[in-house]
Amino acid sequence: MGPVTTPTDRGETKPSGQSIALASESRVLRRLKRDKWLYVLLLPGLLYFLLFKYVPMWGVLLAFKNYQPFTGFWKSEWVGLEHFHNFFQNPDFFRLLRNTLLLSLYNLLFFFPAPIVLALMLNEVRISIYKRTIQTLIYVPHFISIVIVASISYVLLTTEGGIVNELLFQYTGQKINFLADPDWFRPLIILQTIWKECGWGTIIFLAALAGVDAEQYEAAVMDGANRWRQIWHITLPSIRSTIIILLILRMGDVLENGFEQIYLMTNALNREKADVFDTYVYIMGITQGAFSYSTAVGLFKSIVGVILVFSSNYIAKKFGQSGIY
Template sequence: MKHVTVPGNAERQPKPQTYRNIRVRRWKRLKRDKWLYILLLPGLLYFLIFKYVPMWGVLLAFKNYQPFLGFQKSEWVGFEHFRVFFQNPDFYMLLRNTLLLSFYNLIFFFPAPIILALLLNEIRLSFYKKTIQTMIYVPHFISMVIVASMSYVFLTTEGGTVNEFLYTFTGRKIDFLANPDWFRPLIILQTIWKECGWGTIIFLAALAGVDVEQYEAAVVDGANRWRQIWHITLPAIRSTIVILLILRMGTILDNGFEQIYLMMNALNREVGEVFDTYVYALGITQGAFSYSTAVGLFKSIIGVTLVLGTNWIAKKFGESGLY
């Protein structure tokens, strides 16, 4: 059959997508949105300079770095530092302490902002709600040095408020700061008090997007407040909870160097020493730069593995995950 060209159709046919046309359109979009890209530039520079460029330093983990020889001339030792670290008797102690603190944080601290956000969401008077929110946000801005100092003032056996109260009613004092059994509970309580209120911001934002008509329909059906929370509120923020849990798993081996370092002493070091303080002790105070870099790289690999694994499990359960 002979092809027939309909008059007038030639003008309506789409032009071929040449590389020049695509480049011209991209350049026009770039000129149109130039201020948005300029606004994005400081954030990109921050991550490039402080996050990606320092990644070159992980090569120290595979070298026997000597400052007077420099990075290039230092001897390449491969996985020697990792072998020494895994065979070190301190490795199991560090792993146990780090995982226990992370596990307690996951069990007690992670649900705390969710529960607090649900409670705040039930407050109907705006004045009381904003007042409570302000009060619970304030500890986030307090330095951990101040928090540790407050803990010392309240818990010390030499005139501490808590111990004076206990002595008045029980006739004895408890050495909270030196007793290894109290170290982990103190760390978890400090974390909850300082960060719980700030963590509610994301969950309150997610709760603000819940359709009010769902609650009205539930009331018509006779559902009480607990049923509404269980069947409407929690499913509405489930995706937010899952994403934050995935991100939390990436920092499972990060327990906060400053807090642990300030609360640790010679008497509770056996339960308080974690990877962060261990890296500081060896890398900064003893100059074992390559060895401490190997420990830090081990932490990073575990974190990436946990993020990918948790994301895979979340997607298997029907959640969107991170990607």
Template sequence: MKRVTAPNSIEIAQPGTREHAKRRASITGRLLKDKWLYVLLAPGLLYFIIFKYVPMWGVLLAFKNYQPFLGFWKSDWVGLEHFRVFFTNPEFFMLLRNTLLLSFYNLLFFFPAPIILALLLNEVRLAFFKRTIQTLIYVPHFISLVIVASLTYVFLTTQGGIVNEMLEQYTGAKIDFLASPEWFRPMIIVQTIWKECGFGTIIFLAALAGVDVEQYEAAIMDGANRFRQVWHITLPSIRSTIIILLILRMGDVLDNGFEQIFLMLNPLNRETAEVFDTYVYMMGITQGAFSYSTAVGLFKAIVGVILVLGANWLAKRFGQSGIY
């Protein structure tokens, strides 16, 4: 049988030979064996191709002075002009500050919350009580952000809001949470924790289910209390999961979520509430600056990719597994 040896000394069957035909038959057999898995994969794959990859050509708008009446191809090419205007805009630093601070608070308060909640649930031994608590904390994830914003308004408004009614009863004064710039970030963080914390525990509970029980038994024999068992066994066992989720989270540092911010944004708190997402909407949809808003969105995407790659590199430098 004739073979061709590759430069790295790996033997490759030459096309047309019996060995090559046998390997092709083997690959076809595996594909047919797992055909239903590929059928299940198809909808998700089509979604990403149609809604993620195909629209990528639209980033060219960031380098054109797009005019709807002229069309995409006839609009003038302006290169990096929109980026220059954006970076020299006095609002750039306000948007960057608001976005980074909100992301920092999310990493500081929201990211550890599902981990802590999962650790607490993992210590519950009564199965019925544990399932009940899990159901209750999962429910807010399925509630629309519009409803969350409405509930926030009902609780915090100065016109009959239960929180302000209690404050007035005990302190004699009300706080305008909805219009005060200094209260905007705490409101967003509390909303995020309440809505997503419970659902975020699913991944960590799945990771905790894979921890070897014998390690706990050995720790008990050595006299370790519950806190030391969590610190020396539980957390190291789910460390890789935590790091992977943290790396993925870094890609969203400049992406605070449009809907939530937009629903809580008003002219009185804009100083701290305006972020890149709402700015893109305002400039692109309400003012028709399509090319300029595309440039802002492209800037966000590039920074997100750099942060993900950087976080992955750091994780590997410290001996942890990354996302690739």
């Protein structure tokens, strides 16, 4: 049976909507059959996101209930926005917001540019063995547990035998209690993050730099441009879209500072500046059993993150840059 056709004004025939749909369905089936093993490889990733990302999203309903473990999830009393109201009225809200935003701001100012600068420096290394060795060395800290990083910080900075304070005492006659002084908490967190993740963050930027057309550098050399001019006018514009996309994604984590690192570096003396939303959710939800209240705090963080991602993407597109969608 041939394809169904319909007459046109000129006496010609053209495929009907039914035949077009059948042809499209046939193409889809052929593509599925041809790439069936690729779709099989895709299944574990889909199952992971389905089971661990989408199904647990039902748990956000706890934020609108007065959850009692013995009553159960569905039978717990519905309280609407009561937990959000209590959270915003809590005197700790603005302290937590300030601490969280300041840490995120310092991360954007000091940590975010660090992998870019390091990638640009590595890109200038011409001896291959040196470049690979340096890359290996700066990747290693990423695989060290944050618990180990915190332990190293304690050993180095403690006032009782820490090498940093011993050197300070030897040259200045004074010691600084880095671990207990609230003013030193944020710099320590940023320095730990840079040391641990800066090298790993260069991977994406080095991949972007590998795609820069070498002929542009050759033309710049013929025009008399030095290395700084080449970096400014060729290298950075070539990876600008990558930088903007990563910055947009980073904006979604403005209220996410990482629980483990903050928790391990927090003590009774620096808590005033160390408490952030992540640690507050843990204290209220796990140690005090306020499951619904802590869920409301976590949902607030997620909503703010989504708004910031969409806003950043919108601004980037307004300035003619490629966004994440």
